[in-house]
Amino acid sequence: MSRISLRYGAESDWQERLRFTVELMRETSSRHEPGEVVAGYAERLRSLTNFEAFVALSRRGLKKPGVLITRHSEWKHQPDPWSERDKLPVIEGGVLSDLIYANEAKIIDDFAVPESDPAHPHVGRFRSAIAVPIFDDGQGLNMNLVLSSRPRAFDPEFFPELVWTTNLFGRGTKMMVLQKQLKEAYERIDHEMQTVGRLQRSLLPGEMPRISSLDLAAHYEPSTRAGGDYYDVFDFGGGRWGILLADVCGHGPPAAVLMAITHSLAHMFCKQHVASIVRGDETAPCPAAALEYLNENLEARYTRSNGSFVTAFFAVFDEHTRTLSFASAGHNPPRVKRCSDGSTFVLDSRVGGMSCQTGGDASLLGLPLGIEPGVAYVSYSTRLAVGDQIVFYTDGITEARNPAGELFGTDRLDHAIEDCRIDAEGMIRAIIASVDQFADGRAQEDDRTILVAKVR
Numbered sequence: 001m002s003r004i005s006l007r008y009g010a011e012s013d014w015q016e017r018l019r020f021t022v023e024l025m026r027e028t029s030s031r032h033e034p035g036e037v038v039a040g041y042a043e044r045l046r047s048l049t050n051f052e053a054f055v056a057l058s059r060r061g062l063k064k065p066g067v068l069i070t071r072h073s074e075w076k077h078q079p080d081p082w083s084e085r086d087k088l089p090v091i092e093g094g095v096l097s098d099l100i101y102a103n104e105a106k107i108i109d110d111f112a113v114p115e116s117d118p119a120h121p122h123v124g125r126f127r128s129a130i131a132v133p134i135f136d137d138g139q140g141l142n143m144n145l146v147l148s149s150r151p152r153a154f155d156p157e158f159f160p161e162l163v164w165t166t167n168l169f170g171r172g173t174k175m176m177v178l179q180k181q182l183k184e185a186y187e188r189i190d191h192e193m194q195t196v197g198r199l200q201r202s203l204l205p206g207e208m209p210r211i212s213s214l215d216l217a218a219h220y221e222p223s224t225r226a227g228g229d230y231y232d233v234f235d236f237g238g239g240r241w242g243i244l245l246a247d248v249c250g251h252g253p254p255a256a257v258l259m260a261i262t263h264s265l266a267h268m269f270c271k272q273h274v275a276s277i278v279r280g281d282e283t284a285p286c287p288a289a290a291l292e293y294l295n296e297n298l299e300a301r302y303t304r305s306n307g308s309f310v311t312a313f314f315a316v317f318d319e320h321t322r323t324l325s326f327a328s329a330g331h332n333p334p335r336v337k338r339c340s341d342g343s344t345f346v347l348d349s350r351v352g353g354m355s356c357q358t359g360g361d362a363s364l365l366g367l368p369l370g371i372e373p374g375v376a377y378v379s380y381s382t383r384l385a386v387g388d389q390i391v392f393y394t395d396g397i398t399e400a401r402n403p404a405g406e407l408f409g410t411d412r413l414d415h416a417i418e419d420c421r422i423d424a425e426g427m428i429r430a431i432i433a434s435v436d437q438f439a440d441g442r443a444q445e446d447d448r449t450i451l452v453a454k455v456r
Contacts, residue, residue, distance in 0.1 A: 028169075034176045035080060038071060041169050045146065045162075051130075051153075055123060055145040056081075057100050060136075065097035066090055069122060070142075082177055091118040096145075099131045103140040105163045106131045109152040128153040132163050134170035142170060193225035193253070200226050200256050203263045205233055208424075211241060213319045213386075215454040217424035219432060220447075221396075227447035228255025229394050230262055234270040239319040240284040242270060245451055246312040246369075247331065247394040255447075258308055262294065262369075269293045286356035287314040287327035288377035295329065295369045295377075303370030310369040313392060315347075322455055325355050325381040330368035332395055335413055339387035339420035347390070352382030388455040389417050389427060396446035400435050408438050417452075427452040 024041070031037050042054040056071035058081070069089050070081035079087040091097070094117040099106070111129040113120050123129075126147040133140025144166055148154065201220070208216040218231055228248030236242060246262055248255040273285040291314055303309060313334065315326035326347055333346040345351055356379045367375045384390075391413065400408040416434040417427050431450055 028172070032176075034082065034173045034180070035078070037169065037173050037176060039078075041166075042071075042073060051146045051148055053123075053126065053145075053147040055147065057096060057143040057145065058141065059100050060141045062090070064101055065093040067092075067094075067097045067100055067119075069096075072122060082180075089122070091122075094118045096123070099145075100133070100140060100143045103133055103135075104131075105133060105159070107154050107156055107159055109154075111147070111151075123147060125149060127151040130154050130159065130162065132166045134167055136170075136174065144170075190225065196253060196256055197222065197225040200259065203260060204231065209233055209235060209241070211317070211319050212239075213322055213456055214241070214317060215424040215456055216451070217428045218449070218451045219428045220449050221444070222251075222447045223396065223444045224252050226253060226256035227251060228259045229396070229447040229449035230259045231392070231449055231451045232263065232266060234266075236270070236274055236284050236316070238284075241317045241319065242285070242287075242290070243315045243317060243392065243451065243453070244290075244312065245331065245392040245394065245449065246310050247396075247447070247449070248310050249308055251447065254308070258298075258302065258310065261302055262298070262310055262312075265294050265297050266290070284316050284318070284325075286358075286379050287316055287325050288356055288358045288379040290314045291327050291329045291369065291377040292358040292375070295367075295375050296373060298370035299373050309371045312369055313347075315392075317453075322384045322386075323381060324352075324384055325379050326352075327377050327379045328366055329375075329377065330366060332393060332398065334390050334392045335410065335417070336384075336391075337389040337414070337417045337420070338385060339389065340385050344414045347380075347382070349378070349380055352380040355379045355381035384455045386455055387420060389420065390453045390455075391417055391427070391431070392451040392453075394447060394449045396444070396448035397431070397435060397450060399446060400439050400448070401442055401445065402438050402440050403442050408435055412438060424452045424454045427454070 027040055028037055031040060038056065045051070045054070054071070054073040055069065058068045058070050059066065062068060067090065069091070071078060081088065095113050096119040108129045108131065111127055113124045115124065123145070126149055128148045128151050130146040132144045134142040134144065136142070146154070204220060205218070208218065216233065220229060220231065222229065228250060230246040232244045234242035234244070244266055248258045248262065269290055291312060294312065298310065311331040312329040313326065313331040315324055317324050333348045336345050336347060338345070358377050365376050365378065393413070398408055398410055398413060412434060413431065416431045419430065422430065428450060435448070
């Protein structure tokens with residue numbers, strides 16, 4: 001009785017093999033599911049050997065002598081070995097266990113499986129077999145069986161080729177499984193991050209308050225689903241408004257968590273001072289005091305052990321006098337376009353007189369929040385003019401890069417707000433358009449937040 005052998009033509013054996021290989025590779029490259037690749041390979045193998053059954057085994061995650069039958073060509077319904085593992089049969093011991101735990105490739109000419117063997121219901125009728133281990137990290141964790149009901153059915157001539165091609169496909173299938181799992185994990189994480197992003201956005205003002213002498217608008221654009229930028233506006237009553245812009249170091253979930261903590265602390269501070277104002281104890285909080293409160297609480301409870309910090313700029317605007325008191329904790333000073341005379345300047349110690357100062361170490365003056373306790377902060381005060389255009393921003397704006405690696409910078413930011421005819425929303429659009437045009441398609445690398453105010 002002749003053995004089953006590869007069906008290659010005698011006169012051009014290498015050409016037939018090449019054509020078969022090319023067709024197999026082309027067909028495999030068009031498949032995107034691991035199960036489809038295995039099924040396609042089995043069918044191609046059938047066309048060469050005319051075997052009667054194909055069985056796949058696995059011992060991954062099992063203790064000896066356990067064996068999982070992951071695929072059987074005679075099953076009417078094939079469970080997915082990766083997502084429906086609980087529907088697959090597990091056998092303990094017997095001939096299949098001996099084969100897969102041996103880590104050897106074998107042709108078995110007299111494949112006899114007694115009725116007492118737990119594998120008999122699955123492979124008992126076959127009389128010859130090819131066992132090909134599929135190695136992973138040096139161990140045959142999976143195995144393919146090619147079966148025939150005739151003894152001595154398989155020609156060993158093609159056996160070495162079968163072993164390496166089977167392992168090649170096994171490795172490729174594993175990569176597809178890992179790719180699929182990675183994609184699913186990414187989608188789960190992305191969904192969670194979208195939820196974090198939505199929650200974070202809910203911490204920002206839903207709309208800007210209406211202030212008689214100040215037109216406000218804001219733009220928030222994280223570089224990932226969630227970011228570390230934060231802006232807020234607080235009503236202290238009596239026509240006095242707090243404006244806060246902060247930037248947590250880093251990006252993503254850690255920055256988003258610290259941003260939420262900063263939000264909570266800022267609201268706690270403002271709530272306490274609103275109560276104090278209602279009692280008549282004060283008229284408006286000192287911006288330096290706000291930064292001191294944030295710094296002490298962040299450093300003591302949240303940032304001391306992890307190296308995180310927050311830059312911040314806090315201001316209080318009096319809508320009746322158009323006076324702006326402000327203090328900075330290592331943050332970019334806001335840019336001001338004075339439309340009455342065409343000048344441009346920044347809000348720092350050079351434009352106003354000192355209005356209040358906290359205690360603390362003067363050598364640590366104006367340090368970002370959360371780095372050291374006992375930092376001294378100073379508030380300055382200046383009177384704004386009708387038509388003044390102020391841009392509070394995070395460094396994701398000025399540090400945006402173009403394809404050549406150049407920074408957007410403050411000069412371009414100043415140019416973007418030169419038009420004195422536009423309102424606050426118009427300034428937002430002008431700045432974003434200018435940044436996008438400059439970036440010229442380069443991916444955003446940092447969170448971008450702008451809060452603009454136009455005095456009226």
